[in-house]
Amino acid sequence: MSLSAQYLWIIPALPLVAAAIGALTPRSGRKLVAGAAIVALVLSFFISCAALSTALANPAAHLTHNFTWFELGNDTVRLGWLLDPLTAFMCTMVTFVGTLIFIFSLGYMQEDENFKQFFCFLSLFAAAMLGLLVANSLLLVFICWELVGLASYLLIGFWFHKPAAADAAKKAFITTRIGDLGFLLGLLWLYDSAGSLLLYDNGNGVLEATVLGALGSAATVCGLSVASAIGLLLFCGAVGKSGQFPLHVWLPDAMEGPTPVSALIHAATMVAAGVFLMARVYPLLTPDALQVIAIIGAITALLGATIAVAQYDLKRILAFSTVSQLGYMMLAIGVGAPGAAIFHLLTHAFFKALLFLGAGSVIHAAHHEQDIRQLGGLSVKMKLTFATFAIGTMALVGVPLFFSGFWSKEAILHAAHATAGSHFPFYAALVGVVLTAFYNTRLMAETFFGHARSHAAEHAQENSAVMTTPLVILAFFAIALGFLGTPAYPWLQARLSGETAVHVHSLLDGVGLLVLSSGLVAVGIGAGFALYGRTRRLRTKATAPDPLAIAAPRTHAFLGDRLKFDELYAATFGVVNTFLATASDWFDRSVWGGIVHFFALLGEFSGTVNREADEQGLNAGFDATSETLRATGQAYSRAQTGDAHGYLRFLAVGFIVLALVAMLGGVA
Numbered sequence: 001m002s003l004s005a006q007y008l009w010i011i012p013a014l015p016l017v018a019a020a021i022g023a024l025t026p027r028s029g030r031k032l033v034a035g036a037a038i039v040a041l042v043l044s045f046f047i048s049c050a051a052l053s054t055a056l057a058n059p060a061a062h063l064t065h066n067f068t069w070f071e072l073g074n075d076t077v078r079l080g081w082l083l084d085p086l087t088a089f090m091c092t093m094v095t096f097v098g099t100l101i102f103i104f105s106l107g108y109m110q111e112d113e114n115f116k117q118f119f120c121f122l123s124l125f126a127a128a129m130l131g132l133l134v135a136n137s138l139l140l141v142f143i144c145w146e147l148v149g150l151a152s153y154l155l156i157g158f159w160f161h162k163p164a165a166a167d168a169a170k171k172a173f174i175t176t177r178i179g180d181l182g183f184l185l186g187l188l189w190l191y192d193s194a195g196s197l198l199l200y201d202n203g204n205g206v207l208e209a210t211v212l213g214a215l216g217s218a219a220t221v222c223g224l225s226v227a228s229a230i231g232l233l234l235f236c237g238a239v240g241k242s243g244q245f246p247l248h249v250w251l252p253d254a255m256e257g258p259t260p261v262s263a264l265i266h267a268a269t270m271v272a273a274g275v276f277l278m279a280r281v282y283p284l285l286t287p288d289a290l291q292v293i294a295i296i297g298a299i300t301a302l303l304g305a306t307i308a309v310a311q312y313d314l315k316r317i318l319a320f321s322t323v324s325q326l327g328y329m330m331l332a333i334g335v336g337a338p339g340a341a342i343f344h345l346l347t348h349a350f351f352k353a354l355l356f357l358g359a360g361s362v363i364h365a366a367h368h369e370q371d372i373r374q375l376g377g378l379s380v381k382m383k384l385t386f387a388t389f390a391i392g393t394m395a396l397v398g399v400p401l402f403f404s405g406f407w408s409k410e411a412i413l414h415a416a417h418a419t420a421g422s423h424f425p426f427y428a429a430l431v432g433v434v435l436t437a438f439y440n441t442r443l444m445a446e447t448f449f450g451h452a453r454s455h456a457a458e459h460a461q462e463n464s465a466v467m468t469t470p471l472v473i474l475a476f477f478a479i480a481l482g483f484l485g486t487p488a489y490p491w492l493q494a495r496l497s498g499e500t501a502v503h504v505h506s507l508l509d510g511v512g513l514l515v516l517s518s519g520l521v522a523v524g525i526g527a528g529f530a531l532y533g534r535t536r537r538l539r540t541k542a543t544a545p546d547p548l549a550i551a552a553p554r555t556h557a558f559l560g561d562r563l564k565f566d567e568l569y570a571a572t573f574g575v576v577n578t579f580l581a582t583a584s585d586w587f588d589r590s591v592w593g594g595i596v597h598f599f600a601l602l603g604e605f606s607g608t609v610n611r612e613a614d615e616q617g618l619n620a621g622f623d624a625t626s627e628t629l630r631a632t633g634q635a636y637s638r639a640q641t642g643d644a645h646g647y648l649r650f651l652a653v654g655f656i657v658l659a660l661v662a663m664l665g666g667v668a
Contacts, residue, residue, distance in 0.1 A: 179240020294334025437524025
């Protein structure tokens, strides 16, 4: 089974058609819209599988289909589709995980009055993400990139009647636009330098040797090459979309949307777009740009894991976990291992979707209670959810050997350790391993172990099969997917790098680091159980203080407030923005408004002068002349009696007068 590159457009087109059906169908057509959305994504999955088969047959090839979009003067804007292992793996993952999330949503959103709109927005989101993946043009990537932003705004703020949801949607939209501005500037610079935005174009694409050589040799400010500057500008877009420091602040607030949205955004689609973009343009990235990416990724990985330690909202803990794991992926790209980054992206998509849907199962069963202090005892009441959630947690933590997250995390750690540059990313990643194991153990203990600490947890029951079946499927892949890229047999990384042969490594290669990271996982799990897994702790009430809050109250509060990033931005950028807005308002009202008012008065004065000159001068003079002429005419008309004898008498008198004048003149 194979697929030509010219038919790749069908993959995003199917969910786009489903979105159109959802937009045109009345609210009563719930089943039609949901069915169309799921069927469309299932068909896209099968086509993606065909694309994957084609790509794996020749992993080194970049199969393209380019076409002219429109012509403007002498310039031609061309778009295209690209098929290679990166595109194929990502499309297969997005459609498969997305289908499971769509199915889960049938149960989770069944009581929502806007059920139809929800599936319409989901389909639009999937179409935009898939369009981004199959694009062979950075212009088309950017178009779909912005559509992803629009769809995420609609989904995050889906419960718009909640002020927090509306604010979160605006925050996500505006924050990601900041990064997108850098992305746009990078595109403009790249087009100006290369004359094209096609990635591959028979040797003339921006990722091919001819253009890369020219960009790398051209210098710009601060000693950076043009390629470095453009790469960093493109990275700005990835920082916004993938929640990297310092634009990570939108991602946890996005939890205000329905839980399936959290699973879709934070596992398989939107946040993965930034990592995918950096992996896609990796040939364009210079060592200078890669060093910046590695450091930002390391900071993000450490930051997200640290803040998650002190959060109580079930979904927010997972959100900060996503921030941290995305940092690991960027770190991998920065240390020169894009294959390891994509490997972790794929495994993370499955186990993080599993965790978010598991959290949704808990929240749905506990009547929308998501404070872990109000839960507890769910391992007995929701056995299937607990078992699958535990598998997802062990994959995220990186429990050795049997879970996918362990192998993809090891690939990143080995790449970071082997890099010739700064070892800060490596040490930050090791600290993140301990913290990840710790806060996930805390999450499991507080949510599932001990006794129920609220009425909602006491009466929670397992959900229906439509919600639990996707959990089982995701749990299977959270285990099995890791064996595609073990250090001994890195099949997946080889295919992503275009190699047909896999270099088999000895099991003893890097065993020391493997043992070290496994030991750090054990330390984190042990510390978590020591503080939160003890019998006394598990039997406490919901109001009992957190052990970390008792040990370090100020630090715990600081972490609970997300290191005060929102307050910092409000006190700096917020103040500056408010000042500029106030100044602009004053300038608009006082200066521009004053100028406009002056010209309005000047116009009014000119109108008055013109009116007076017209009425008192021109009109009055014209009226007086007309009146004189009219009087003269009237007098003359009275002389016109029509009497011929009178006219003769008048002529005779006139003749006599003229004769007398002539005679008097002659005498004189």
